[in-house]
Amino acid sequence: SDSADAVMIKASPQPALLAWREAAAPTAPAARPAAVPAAASTVPATVGQLQEVEVTATRFVQNVNDVQLSITAETQPTLDTRSLTNIADVANAVPSVALTSASNGPGLANIAIRGVSDAGLGAPTTGFYLDDTPLQKRNVGGAFSSNGTPLPPIFDLDRVEVLRGPQGTLFGGSSEGGTIRYITPTPSLSKDSFYGKAQFSTTQWGAPSYKAGFAGGGPLIDGTLAVRGSVYGEWDGGWLDYVDRITDRPTYTNANNEKVREQHVKLLWVPTRQFSATVARAVRDAFVEAALP
Numbered sequence: 001s002d003s004a005d006a007v008m009i010k011a012s013p014q015p016a017l018l019a020w021r022e023a024a025a026p027t028a029p030a031a032r033p034a035a036v037p038a039a040a041s042t043v044p045a046t047v048g049q050l051q052e053v054e055v056t057a058t059r060f061v062q063n064v065n066d067v068q069l070s071i072t073a074e075t076q077p078t079l080d081t082r083s084l085t086n087i088a089d090v091a092n093a094v095p096s097v098a099l100t101s102a103s104n105g106p107g108l109a110n111i112a113i114r115g116v117s118d119a120g121l122g123a124p125t126t127g128f129y130l131d132d133t134p135l136q137k138r139n140v141g142g143a144f145s146s147n148g149t150p151l152p153p154i155f156d157l158d159r160v161e162v163l164r165g166p167q168g169t170l171f172g173g174s175s176e177g178g179t180i181r182y183i184t185p186t187p188s189l190s191k192d193s194f195y196g197k198a199q200f201s202t203t204q205w206g207a208p209s210y211k212a213g214f215a216g217g218g219p220l221i222d223g224t225l226a227v228r229g230s231v232y233g234e235w236d237g238g239w240l241d242y243v244d245r246i247t248d249r250p251t252y253t254n255a256n257n258e259k260v261r262e263q264h265v266k267l268l269w270v271p272t273r274q275f276s277a278t279v280a281r282a283v284r285d286a287f288v289e290a291a292l293p
Contacts, residue, residue, distance in 0.1 A: 053073050053075060053159065056161075056183070070163070070164040071161060071162065071163050071164070072094050072095075072161070072162040073159050073160070073161050073162075074090070074093075074094075074159060074160045075158070075159045076156070076157050076158065076159070076195075079154055079157070079160065080197065084154060085153070085154055085155075085199070085211065086151075086153065086154060087099070087109045087111065087151050087154075087180075088109075089154075090154070090160060090162070090180075091111065094162050096113055096114045096115075096164055096178075097111060097112075097113055097162060097178075097180075098111070098112050098113075098115075099111060099112075100112045100117045100118075108147070108148030108149065108150055108151070109148050109149055109151055110124060110126075110139070110147065110148045110149070111124075111126040111128075111149075111177075111180065112125065112126065112177055113125075113126050113162070113164055113165055113177035113178035113180075114164055114165060114177055114178065115177075116165065116176050116177030116178075117177070118139065121139050121140065122138060122139060123136075123138050123139075123173065123174050124136045124137075124138075124139065124149060124174050125174065125175075125176045125177040126149075126165075126174070126175070126177045126178055126179065126180060127167065127171045127172070127173075127174045127175035127178070127179040127180070128149045128151060128179075128180050128181075128182075129171070129179065129180070129181045129182065130152060130181075130182050130184070130282065131181075131182070131183060131184055131280065134171075134172075134174075135149050135150060135151065136149045136174045137149060137150075150284065150286075151182075152182060152262055152264070152282060152284055153211075153213075153232050153234060153260060153262055154182075155197070155213045155215070155230065155232045155262075156184065156185065156195055156213065156215035156230040156232070156264070157182055157183060157184060157185070158183045158184060158185045158186070159183050160180070160181070160182055160183070161179075161180070161181040161183065162178065162179075162180050163178050163179045163180075163181070164177075164178045165177045165178035165179065166178070167179045184228075184264065184266060184280070185215075185217075185228060185266075186228075186266075186268060186278075187217050187218075187219075187226035187227050187228040187266055187267070187268040188217065188218060188219065188226055188228075189219050189222065189223050189224070189225075189226045189268065189270060190219060190222065190223070191218060191219070192216070192217070192218030192219075193216065193217060193218065193228075194214075194215065194216040195214075195215045195216070195230075196212075196213060196214040196215065197211075197212070197213060198210070198211065198212040198213075199211040199212070202237075203237055203239050205239060206237055206238060206239030206254055207237030207238050207239070207254040207257060208237050209235060209236050209237040210234075210235050211232075211233070211234045211235075212232070212233055213230060213231060213232035213233065214230065214231055215228065215229065215230035215231075216228070216229070216230075217229060217266075223270070224269070224270055224271060225267075225268070225269050225270075226267075226268045227265065227266065227267050227268070228265070228266050229263070229264065229265040229266070230262075230263070230264045230265075231262075231263055232260075232261070232262045232263075232264075233259075233260070233261050233262075234258075234259070234260040234261075235257065235258075235259055236257060236258040236259075236260075237254060237257050238253075238254035238255050238256040238257035238258075238289070239254060239256065240254070240255045240256040241253045241254065241255065242255055255289060256288075256289070257288075257289050258286070258287065258288050258289070259285075259286070259287040259289075260284070260285070260286050260287075261284070261285045261286075262282065262283065262284045262285075263282070263283045264280070264281070264282045264283075265280065265281050266278065266279070266280040267279045267280070
């Protein structure tokens with residue numbers, strides 16, 4: 001207890017006659033208490049503890065509870081537990097986030113935070129960052145324009161940060177509604193680590209779908225040079241069939257399938273305690289198969 005007050009408990013005196021009778025009567029040996037297994041009296045130290053999440057929303061490393069911003073941070077274990085695999089899942093799980101258009105193509109998205117959205121053309125109102133690299137682009141008119149921000153899959157991420165806006169002071173233009181940041185893991189200078197996952201699903205009267213990825217890394221030179229890389233693939237099976245008008249037979253089945261592939265590598269160099277450099281490269285390919293009848 002943190003209290004410094006001392007409390008004294010006095011036992012009430014027993015009558016002398018009762019004490020004499022107890023002394024005169026034969027006393028039975030006191031029964032020993034049953035032994036309690038050690039495991040039953042041991043409570044794991046981790047029970048009831050909350051995981052601390054550190055974010056860099058203000059360009060400094062801080063605990064998410066200490067940041068004086070409206071922010072939501074989801075780590076990779078939480079994303080896996082809640083089955084959040086794309087930006088649409090994040091929009092459904094995070095308050096004040098909504099998709100404004102879902103037909104831009106694979107891996108493309110227009111997002112509104114706190115109801116701030118564009119009219120479909122021009123600069124977006126939500127900033128997207130992969131680490132510290134901006135990904136958002138202007139929307140243009142015309143068919144097959146592929147409007148929307150090209151987003152990487154949610155795989156091998158340290159966390160996803162959603163900052164409700166406006167965030168123009170820290171993240172510049174296109175952050176009137178807010179900013180979404182994908183933070184990749186920092187390569188470890190002391191130990192190896194690996195991560196992977198796979199997912200399979202089927203569609204009635206359609207093609208199967210799957211997602212799979214593998215990531216790993218570790219030190220190349222202990223304490224000085226480290227690397228981490230990941231490979232991810234996603235196949236979204238189609239369900240649309242083209243039918244010949246004359247023969248009434250399918251000419252192409254499951255035509256609207258989509259494929260996404262991504263490779264990411266990150267190199268960390270720490271020659272001294274006062275200096276460090278990080279070099280990263282990400283390549284993402286998206287394909288949409290739409291055969292014409």
